[in-house]
Amino acid sequence: MRGLQTGRHNHVVFARATVKLLGSRLDVYVFVADGMLVDTGPSKLARAFTVFFQSQAIDRAVLTHFHEDHSGNAPWLVKQGVPVYVHPAAVPVCEKPARLPLYRRLFWGRRDGFSPRALGEVLQAGDKAWQVLEVPGHSFDHVALYDPERGAVFTGDLFVSPKTRIIMRPENIPQTMRSLRKLLQYDFRVVYCSHAGVVEDGRELVARKLEYLENLRGEVLELHRQGWSIRAINKKFFPKTLPLTYISGKEWASEHIIRSMIEDS
Numbered sequence: 001m002r003g004l005q006t007g008r009h010n011h012v013v014f015a016r017a018t019v020k021l022l023g024s025r026l027d028v029y030v031f032v033a034d035g036m037l038v039d040t041g042p043s044k045l046a047r048a049f050t051v052f053f054q055s056q057a058i059d060r061a062v063l064t065h066f067h068e069d070h071s072g073n074a075p076w077l078v079k080q081g082v083p084v085y086v087h088p089a090a091v092p093v094c095e096k097p098a099r100l101p102l103y104r105r106l107f108w109g110r111r112d113g114f115s116p117r118a119l120g121e122v123l124q125a126g127d128k129a130w131q132v133l134e135v136p137g138h139s140f141d142h143v144a145l146y147d148p149e150r151g152a153v154f155t156g157d158l159f160v161s162p163k164t165r166i167i168m169r170p171e172n173i174p175q176t177m178r179s180l181r182k183l184l185q186y187d188f189r190v191v192y193c194s195h196a197g198v199v200e201d202g203r204e205l206v207a208r209k210l211e212y213l214e215n216l217r218g219e220v221l222e223l224h225r226q227g228w229s230i231r232a233i234n235k236k237f238f239p240k241t242l243p244l245t246y247i248s249g250k251e252w253a254s255e256h257i258i259r260s261m262i263e264d265s
């Protein structure tokens with residue numbers, strides 16, 4: 001079992017784990033601020049994460065979305081008496097054990113059912129009132145947690161990287177773009193991202209991501225209008241197939257970016 005790296009940025013404590021499978025590696029971050037844990041990490045690293053949780057004063061937890069790399073240790077927290085909040089629409093999903101394809105079970109571990117609480121518009125974290133922003137696209141239930149007093153935002157998997165090259169089949173890129181646009185209406189600078197960690201110039205990079213997607217969408221829709229197939233457009237913009245596409249049986253693919261842009265238009 002590999003351990004976690006922990007650190008602090010301003011008032012936020014973070015823990016980072018690195019998961020590896022067949023040449024792919026990915027960092028996973030969880031954050032603690034004002035007694036609130038944001039996301040819980042995958043159950044594959046339960047031992048390391050639960051040691052970290054016990055070292056922190058955590059009185060509640062919130063999931064940015066239901067995916068197993070964010071919710072994997074939520075059942076453990078609930079058993080310890082820590083309330084875990086999720087988007088109301090994700091409550092029934094979390095109550096049942098996650099049904100995951102083999103590669104995700106190997107990569108992240110399983111996620112048992114647990115009883116979460118439904119998020120409202122505001123989440124009390126210590127003496128701070130965080131705003132719950134609905135930012136779907138990566139998943140139907142995705143939220144960002146915004147601390148207006150400090151201009152900090154916890155973005156889960158909304159940002160991840162300024163150039164999206166691969167997404168999961170159910171993701172909706174135009175919806176992600178609307179969510180990025182919505183986020184930019186708020187006054188923030190630092191982004192706390194579940195995979196990129198502490199992003200100091202978060203606002204700038206979120207704007208850059210939106211611009212990249214807007215440009216790509218324009219070109220994709222133009223080629224589609226000219227009669228190009230989704231497959232041909234994908235080959236043009238993403239000529240290299242990433243290993244994760246093969247590993248996941250195409251659950252992860254760049255083609256989903258193109259398809260979701262065309263289907264939404």
Ligand SMILES: [Fe+2]
Nearest residue numbers: 065067138157
């Ligand atoms: Fe996710």
